[in-house]
Amino acid sequence: MDPWGQIARSSREDIRALQNKKLARFIKTYVYPFSPRYRRTFDENGIKPGSIRTVEDLQAIPFTSKLDLIATDGRTEKFKEYILQPDKETIRKFWPATRLIRLALSSALRGQEYVEDQMAREFRPAFMTFTTGTTNLPTAFLYSNHDVDNLHIYGARMLKLFDIAGSDRIVNMFPYAPHLAFWQVVFGGLASSVLIMSTGGGKVMGTDGNISALMKMKPAVLLGVPSYVYHVLRTARDQGRDLSFLKKIVLGAARLGEGFKEKITELLMQMGSGDVSVFGTYGFTEARCAWAECPTSISVSSGYHLYPDKEIFEVIDPKTGVVRGEGEDGELVYTALDARGSVVLRYRTGDFVRGGITYAPCPHCRRTVPRVSSDITRLSDVKDMRLSKIKGALVDLNNFSSVLSDIKMIDEWQIELRKHNNDPFDVDEVVVYVSPKSGCDRARLEEEVKKKILLSTEVTPNRVDFLELPELVRRLELETASKEKRIIDNRPKG
Numbered sequence: 001m002d003p004w005g006q007i008a009r010s011s012r013e014d015i016r017a018l019q020n021k022k023l024a025r026f027i028k029t030y031v032y033p034f035s036p037r038y039r040r041t042f043d044e045n046g047i048k049p050g051s052i053r054t055v056e057d058l059q060a061i062p063f064t065s066k067l068d069l070i071a072t073d074g075r076t077e078k079f080k081e082y083i084l085q086p087d088k089e090t091i092r093k094f095w096p097a098t099r100l101i102r103l104a105l106s107s108a109l110r111g112q113e114y115v116e117d118q119m120a121r122e123f124r125p126a127f128m129t130f131t132t133g134t135t136n137l138p139t140a141f142l143y144s145n146h147d148v149d150n151l152h153i154y155g156a157r158m159l160k161l162f163d164i165a166g167s168d169r170i171v172n173m174f175p176y177a178p179h180l181a182f183w184q185v186v187f188g189g190l191a192s193s194v195l196i197m198s199t200g201g202g203k204v205m206g207t208d209g210n211i212s213a214l215m216k217m218k219p220a221v222l223l224g225v226p227s228y229v230y231h232v233l234r235t236a237r238d239q240g241r242d243l244s245f246l247k248k249i250v251l252g253a254a255r256l257g258e259g260f261k262e263k264i265t266e267l268l269m270q271m272g273s274g275d276v277s278v279f280g281t282y283g284f285t286e287a288r289c290a291w292a293e294c295p296t297s298i299s300v301s302s303g304y305h306l307y308p309d310k311e312i313f314e315v316i317d318p319k320t321g322v323v324r325g326e327g328e329d330g331e332l333v334y335t336a337l338d339a340r341g342s343v344v345l346r347y348r349t350g351d352f353v354r355g356g357i358t359y360a361p362c363p364h365c366r367r368t369v370p371r372v373s374s375d376i377t378r379l380s381d382v383k384d385m386r387l388s389k390i391k392g393a394l395v396d397l398n399n400f401s402s403v404l405s406d407i408k409m410i411d412e413w414q415i416e417l418r419k420h421n422n423d424p425f426d427v428d429e430v431v432v433y434v435s436p437k438s439g440c441d442r443a444r445l446e447e448e449v450k451k452k453i454l455l456s457t458e459v460t461p462n463r464v465d466f467l468e469l470p471e472l473v474r475r476l477e478l479e480t481a482s483k484e485k486r487i488i489d490n491r492p493k494g
């Protein structure tokens with residue numbers, strides 16, 4: 001039985017005490033004994049596993065970064081060192097006597113095979129998902145059955161946070177792939193005994209297939225990637241469909257602008273659905289977990305409700321690494337508390353959160369778990385390394401996305417980076433392709449696009465080109481690729 005109901009009503013002090021207890025036990029009986037990587041880290045830095053007793057003690061442990069995980073020494077891939085690897089010797093050496101006696105008793109009463117099965121269920125990797133970096137090689141994160149059980153728990157907690165009833169039906173449009181989002185939804189539905197149809201997204205069933213799935217299932221809840229969900233809803237609207245059954249849209253994106261949420265609700269209103277909630281979610285492969293907002297009005301975000309019995313989040317100054325206080329901006333750092341398989345401690349997510357973490361009870365659902373502000377942007381140089389030199393200025397390409405998706409008169413957009421005259425020695429150019437909504441004042445929109453991009457990236461686009469929607473959808477490969485081509489870099493490499 002998942003103790004979520006009780007944890008979500010516990011006091012701040014009780015939650016912290018639980019975290020301290022779980023952290024000390026996790027480090028002493030799982031991480032130090034069985035993680036080749038962290039045992040070395042502890043030994044090299046003179047950290048005694050027994051000295052990590054509280055959340056504050058974590059600060060003695062060095063950070064783990066994305067680069068640590070993708071590194072190789074030519075022969076071994078580093079991510080393997082993060083997988084817990086127990087054997088008879090380390091178990092005997094590190095586990096407390098009471099636990100060893102329990103093991104011996106189980107073996108005597110139910111046989112050696114039973115004990116081996118139990119150990120395999122807890123530790124042996126049986127499932128995996130990959131990171132989806134655009135420039136990095138994908139890194140595998142492994143799950144034992146213990147972690148898959150947790151993935152069920154996280155999914156069920158999310159459905160509770162969204163206030164989804166057992167009688168509601170769900171359509172899952174996340175792309176079918178070894179990625180966290182798709183499986184988080186599948187397992188969440190199974191754990192909550194809610195009927196889900198997973199279409200696999202546009203690449204698997206096509207947009208017409210996805211719309212047919214909606215018409216057949218008449219779900220109250222639709223989940224997916226923001227751009228694809230938007231595309232499906234717009235296409236359904238153009239076909240004159242009645243989607244009045246849809247009440248909740250859950251999107252796999254940490255940061256949803258108010259403008260984008262409004263665009264989604266406007267489309268749904270045109271198809272007969274009033275009073276719709278749009279939720280953002282936050283998750284990443286390294287945590288093998290996702291977190292959710294609770295229901296609010298469209299202009300407000302509750303923030304992401306954390307699972308304090310399963311992880312610890314810190315917010316740090318990305319430059320100095322110093323831990324920040326409650327509600328302060330900084331980079332999110334993740335530590336697992338109940339993981340097997342691939343385990344990371346003090347993992348730098350590369351995600352920058354404005355408003356940090358709050359420990360006050362949620363004003364919307366009254367749950368007392370800590371919440372991360374949903375104003376999350378990627379520190380691109382750390383995470384996706386899409387920091388790109390355009391016109392001699394260092395530009396965070398992710399900023400284009402938040403700006404353009406939020407402009408209400410824009411239906412779809414794409415950015416092309418290229419060289420003037422296609423000459424590799426000439427200056428860089430930024431071209432914005434826009435498909436506007438009907439009846440829009442193009443000159444005014446062009447003005448707005450240029451102004452907003454300049455404000456957030458310090459680069460003025462050279463041109464804003466208007467394209468017909470079908471042409472732009474084709475260019476974006478919205479219906480054919482598992483990830484849309486939002487920003488294309490056509491500058492010669494090198």
Ligand SMILES: [Zn+2]
Pocket residue numbers: 293294302305362363364365366367
């Ligand atoms: Zn809440």
